[in-house]
Amino acid sequence: MEKLCEIIPEGVEDIFYHEYEIKEWSISRIKEIFRSYGYRPISTPSFEFYDMFYGMDTITNRDEMFKIIDENGKILVLRPDMTIPIARIAAANFNKISGSLKLSYVVNVFRRNNSIGYGKKEFMQAGAEYFGMSEPDSDAEIISLGVNSLINCGIKNFMIEIGHVGFFKGALNDCNIDEKRLMEIRKNVESKNYFELERMLEETDIPEKNKEVLLKLPRLYGKPIEVISKAKELVLNSYMDESIENIKQVYKIITQYGYGDFIVFDLGLVSNINYYTGAIFKGYIDGHGREVISGGRYDNLTQRFGNLIPATGFGLNVDEIMEVLSMKKMEQSFKTDYLLIYKEDMRENTLALARVLRQNNFIVETQLHDELFKDFKGKAKEVVYVLKNNFKINNIEKGVVYSCKEDKFLEHVLLNNKITPIH
Amino acid sequence: MDYLTIAVAKGRIANITIKKLEKNVFNFSDFKNSRKLIFEDDNSKIKIILVKADDVPIYVEYGAADIGIVGKDTLLETDSDVYEILDLGYGKCKFALASLKDFEHKKGKKLRVATKYPKVAKDYFNNKNEPVEILKLNGSVELAPIAGISDVIVDIVETGTTLKENGLEIIEEICSISARLIANKVSYKIKSDKIYEIVDYFRRQMNENDICK
Numbered sequence: 001m002e003k004l005c006e007i008i009p010e011g012v013e014d015i016f017y018h019e020y021e022i023k024e025w026s027i028s029r030i031k032e033i034f035r036s037y038g039y040r041p042i043s044t045p046s047f048e049f050y051d052m053f054y055g056m057d058t059i060t061n062r063d064e065m066f067k068i069i070d071e072n073g074k075i076l077v078l079r080p081d082m083t084i085p086i087a088r089i090a091a092a093n094f095n096k097i098s099g100s101l102k103l104s105y106v107v108n109v110f111r112r113n114n115s116i117g118y119g120k121k122e123f124m125q126a127g128a129e130y131f132g133m134s135e136p137d138s139d140a141e142i143i144s145l146g147v148n149s150l151i152n153c154g155i156k157n158f159m160i161e162i163g164h165v166g167f168f169k170g171a172l173n174d175c176n177i178d179e180k181r182l183m184e185i186r187k188n189v190e191s192k193n194y195f196e197l198e199r200m201l202e203e204t205d206i207p208e209k210n211k212e213v214l215l216k217l218p219r220l221y222g223k224p225i226e227v228i229s230k231a232k233e234l235v236l237n238s239y240m241d242e243s244i245e246n247i248k249q250v251y252k253i254i255t256q257y258g259y260g261d262f263i264v265f266d267l268g269l270v271s272n273i274n275y276y277t278g279a280i281f282k283g284y285i286d287g288h289g290r291e292v293i294s295g296g297r298y299d300n301l302t303q304r305f306g307n308l309i310p311a312t313g314f315g316l317n318v319d320e321i322m323e324v325l326s327m328k329k330m331e332q333s334f335k336t337d338y339l340l341i342y343k344e345d346m347r348e349n350t351l352a353l354a355r356v357l358r359q360n361n362f363i364v365e366t367q368l369h370d371e372l373f374k375d376f377k378g379k380a381k382e383v384v385y386v387l388k389n390n391f392k393i394n395n396i397e398k399g400v401v402y403s404c405k406e407d408k409f410l411e412h413v414l415l416n417n418k419i420t421p422i423h
Numbered sequence: 424m425d426y427l428t429i430a431v432a433k434g435r436i437a438n439i440t441i442k443k444l445e446k447n448v449f450n451f452s453d454f455k456n457s458r459k460l461i462f463e464d465d466n467s468k469i470k471i472i473l474v475k476a477d478d479v480p481i482y483v484e485y486g487a488a489d490i491g492i493v494g495k496d497t498l499l500e501t502d503s504d505v506y507e508i509l510d511l512g513y514g515k516c517k518f519a520l521a522s523l524k525d526f527e528h529k530k531g532k533k534l535r536v537a538t539k540y541p542k543v544a545k546d547y548f549n550n551k552n553e554p555v556e557i558l559k560l561n562g563s564v565e566l567a568p569i570a571g572i573s574d575v576i577v578d579i580v581e582t583g584t585t586l587k588e589n590g591l592e593i594i595e596e597i598c599s600i601s602a603r604l605i606a607n608k609v610s611y612k613i614k615s616d617k618i619y620e621i622v623d624y625f626r627r628q629m630n631e632n633d634i635c636k
Contacts, residue, residue, distance in 0.1 A: 161612070192507065193507040193508070194508065195509065196507070266612075284609040284612075285609075287609075288609070289484060289485045289608070290484075290485070290504075
């Protein structure tokens with residue numbers, strides 16, 4: 001049998017500290033923003049019953065879910081995304097009187113990903129969901145929260161495209177077409193495949209005026225104001241009109257948040273139309289081919305858990321953010337400030353000193369003296385040999401060696417820290 | 424300004440594409456008889472990279488190329504997350520289902536299908552609600568029914584000569600194929616103007632061709 005003890009399965013990975021520190025840093029930056037908007041963090045089980053995901057219009061294809069059979073023969077699913085569990089929590093805990101519920105999470109999600117390319121199967125998602133409000137203010141808040149999270153991670157060259165499923169659905173209103181054809185039309189609109197769409201619509205029995213609108217969808221993107229005025233001319237019914245008014249309002253509020261420059265409109269954005277019910281959005285970073293954030297309004301989902309609550313939210317792909325940040329070679333990696341070397345007789349003094357330094361926010365490592373290990377390059381900023389009468393200090397960065405008494409050393413270190421705090 | 428990178432499928436599609444691009448505007452003089460894989464035109468700020476057809480959608484999806492030119496056959500087989508913005512009209516051929524002349528499909532027996540395009544074949548038979556066994560081969564698919572390892576084949580047919588010479592005939596045409604222009608989702612928005620320069624350039628040429636006919 002093939003031995004698999006030294007390799008890890010496809011689609012998952014070890015992340016060593018150079019990268020993981022960047023990941024942890026961006027998670028903390030994202031959490032910081034979630035918190036500052038009042039989104040409460042929650043956690044849900046890593047696996048749940050398949051029944052909960054079955055029969056739902058979800059973002060994740062059912063074939064892409066990892067299934068496990070438990071000891072009672074029940075089918076379990078490793079969480080493919082957080083929206084459904086979080087909708088369950090919201091439905092159970094929603095308080096009609098307070099009127100809204102704002103939740104956030106940072107968790108790993110699992111999908112069998114057989115697409116071309118690297119096909120990651122486990123990735124970290126950070127998300128925020130706003131329950132209870134259906135006004136454009138909540139859509140704008142969610143999108144702005146996403147924008148703010150990316151900015152707080154030091155990313156500035158990105159773009160959020162906003163669309164509205166109501167515009168596409170409205171364009172097909174009263175057109176009797178079957179689900180399969182609808183999905184084909186949707187796919188061609190989404191992939192901006194004008195020619196295939198034209199060919200397909202020729203064979204479809206719907207009014208000419210609807211066809212005309214559908215054919216315009218692939219190129220209905222760009223600056224919000226321009227898209228709105230173009231879209232206005234295409235309105236066939238109140239559904240389409242309301243959709244445009246809605247995203248116009250959402251855009252206006254985002255501008256008031258100060259994030260208008262990041263926004264473009266794309267009315268050809270029609271992914272997951274069975275799941276989303278209103279404004280939807282996706283975000284891309286310049287020079288990085290894949291989306292890093294996506295979300296939208298999903299007012300019907302909580303109904304399944306017996307409590308119809310309007311909702312909107314997004315998920316950020318933390319691994320993609322990590323990849324973008326590592327490419328920029330951001331120096332987030334931390335360095336040990338002091339490496340204290342001691343012999344047995346000085347152990348107690350050394351550990352006491354380490355405690356004091358750590359209380360002052362220094363990163364301190366201690367190590368028993370060993371003749372064999374002499375090269376401390378890159379291990380710490382300063383290596384301190386704790387001797388009985390004095391300290392021998394080797395400043396690795398400056399390459400200078402000096403010695404002094406313990407009290408002098410401590411005074412020097414703590415004073416320096418006050419003037420220029422390192423962390 | 425940044426270069427616009429175009430990934431082009433090596434071989435016939437690349438030859439036609441470069442010829443079309445060079446007609447008057449662009450200059451890739453070092454293309455002929457060269458084994459280089461990257462060609463740049465400094466004037467128009469366009470960079471062409473030659474990759475294997477199957478890899479074109481990957482380069483584009485990952486943003487290593489802004490746009491790509493590749494046959495619809497490859498797109499159908501790979502199902503990648505890109506925009507497909509133009510049917511370039513050249514590199515025409517079709518997917519077809521073919522078998523030996525005297526082949527008779529016995530009801531109730533699962534059809535054995537040999538193909539280089541398992542996904543295309545699977546989608547086609549799924550659509551017809553017909554259960555099949557698919558055998559993926561890497562070339563000379565026409566041999567499979569002769570050698571007795573499959574009942575039928577799903578393959579690209581251009582003129583039909585290869586089929587005929589091997590005693591096969593088309594049972595059904597599945598769909599037609601031609602070269603397509605695909606775009607990375609981010610580049611499409613950010614470099615929209617430049618991409619549409621290329622799109623319009625190809626469109627003008629297609630119109631000229633129509634007039635010549």
